[in-house]
Amino acid sequence: xxxxxxxxxxxxxxxRNVGKxxxxxxxxxxxxxxxxxxxxxxxxxxxxxLRLKDKYPGTKVxxxxxxxxxxxxxxxxxxxxxxxxxxxxxxxxxxxxxxLATSYAxxxxxxxxGDFDLILGGRQAIDGDTxxxxxxxxxxxxxxxxxxADSVDIQDGxxxxxxxxxxxSERVRAKLPALVTVCKEINTPRYPTLPNIMKANRxxxxxxxxxxxxxxxxxTGMPGSPSSTKKVFEPEKRGTDTVYxxxxxxxxxxxxxxxxxxxxxx
Ligand code: FAD
Numbered sequence: 001x002x003x004x005x006x007x008x009x010x011x012x013x014x015x016r017n018v019g020k021x022x023x024x025x026x027x028x029x030x031x032x033x034x035x036x037x038x039x040x041x042x043x044x045x046x047x048x049x050l051r052l053k054d055k056y057p058g059t060k061v062x063x064x065x066x067x068x069x070x071x072x073x074x075x076x077x078x079x080x081x082x083x084x085x086x087x088x089x090x091x092x093x094x095x096x097x098x099x100l101a102t103s104y105a106x107x108x109x110x111x112x113x114g115d116f117d118l119i120l121g122g123r124q125a126i127d128g129d130t131x132x133x134x135x136x137x138x139x140x141x142x143x144x145x146x147x148x149a150d151s152v153d154i155q156d157g158x159x160x161x162x163x164x165x166x167x168x169s170e171r172v173r174a175k176l177p178a179l180v181t182v183c184k185e186i187n188t189p190r191y192p193t194l195p196n197i198m199k200a201n202r203x204x205x206x207x208x209x210x211x212x213x214x215x216x217x218x219x220t221g222m223p224g225s226p227s228s229t230k231k232v233f234e235p236e237k238r239g240t241d242t243v244y245x246x247x248x249x250x251x252x253x254x255x256x257x258x259x260x261x262x263x264x265x266x
Contacts, residue, residue: 002058003154005049006113008106008121008137009042009063009078011071015126038074041122043189045182048152049120050082050190056154060084062113066094066105072205079200080192087113091209093217099132101224105215106133107140112213118159119179123148134181144174150185 013022013034021033046063053059063078065071066089075086087109094105110116119138124131131147138145149161150169159178163170164185174180210217218224243259245252260266 001056001154002060003052003056003117004115005052005059005061006110006116006119007042007046007049007061007063007078007083008119008134009046009065009074010039010122010125010133011036011065011067011074012039012125012127013037036070036073038077039122039125041124041182041184042074043122044184044186045120045122046078046081046083047187047189048182049118051187052118052152052154053082062087064106064109064113065089066097066102066109069207072207075205076200077192079203080197081190082193082196085203085206087206087208089208089213091211091220093210093215093220096222096225097220098225098227099128099130099136100226101220101222103133103136103140104219104224105210105213106137108213108215109208110137110141112208117176118154119143119177120152121179121181123181123183131181134179138179141177141179144178146172146174146178146180149180149182152180152182152186 013031014037015034022030024030046061049061053061061083063075063083063086065074065086069088069090071090072086072088075083075088078086089105089109097105110119121134121137123134125133135145135147146159146161146163148163148165150164151162153160154176155173157176158173159176159180160171160173161180163172164183210220245255247255257266
């Protein structure tokens with residue numbers, strides 16, 4: 001059995017390394033001042049695709065990203081780790097997209113790719129943090145979706161996953177073709193290898209504009225985005241009062257109980 005896997009990956013500003021130039025005066029992110037990286041959980045999605053490729057020889061892994069031209073950097077990085085191909089959706093018509101317009105563009109590109117069994121993505125991007133893009137893309141494609149997966153395998157035409165929830169795990173399956181978003185606990189991404197680097201440097205990266213995927217430009221970029229950011233601000237810090245109890249353990253316990261009773265907390 002071999003699979004065609006598409007990995008949705010986003011190039012994001014490295015928010016773990018924020019300097020003083022990172023924010024503009026209007027509170028929006030100054031992307032130019034931040035190093036750009038492969039969204040961490042998308043590396044986990046890629047690693048999972050590569051593990052399926054190791055298990056099922058003949059499997060093809062294609063990375064799909066939407067962003068400015070420099071987003072091709074993560075495709076190259078993905079190829080260094082073992083991906084076969086990469087496609088960048090880059091066009092002014094995609095700029096200013098919210099999650100709905102992003103998902104529409106990604107789903108339209110997937111339709112153009114045509115032949116796929118499984119789409120893997122990260123649970124969320126570290127800049128937007130909405131975790132909406134995976135589910136919305138599956139919805140545009142009208143295929144089943146599984147979110148928050150910490151294991152992914154294929155059995156008899158189904159994708160079988162474990163989902164990590166707060167107090168329990170779930171084992172679920174979906175008929176292929178399907179979309180799965182993974183969380184960081186699923187695996188440890190492999191490093192690039194020299195043979196992959198040499199092979200990847202000879203490979204072209206496909207760049208598609210809106211017209212290449214027959215996207216309706218009323219549904220992409222700003223025209224296709226029903227949400228807009230009104231204001232970005234830091235929430236006011238709430239002050240906390242520290243209360244110290246003095247005395248023996250029994251006296252301090254009694255004072256604590258009195259306080260909780262007075263506050264009607266017990
Ligand atoms: P999540 O939904 O948290 O991502 C989940 C997963 O989906 C990722 O792990 C990845 O697998 C996949 N994914 C997400 N985005 C992509 C992508 N682009 N390509 C491939 N896979 C992806 N951002 C800009 O850079 N420029 C703008 O001008 C801009 N304008 C915006 C305007 C509005 C009104 C809003 C609301 C957002 C705007 N954004 C802009 C942010 C951008 O739309 C989101 O970053 C994007 O839609 C993805 O959402 P997210 O970051 O929350 O990703």
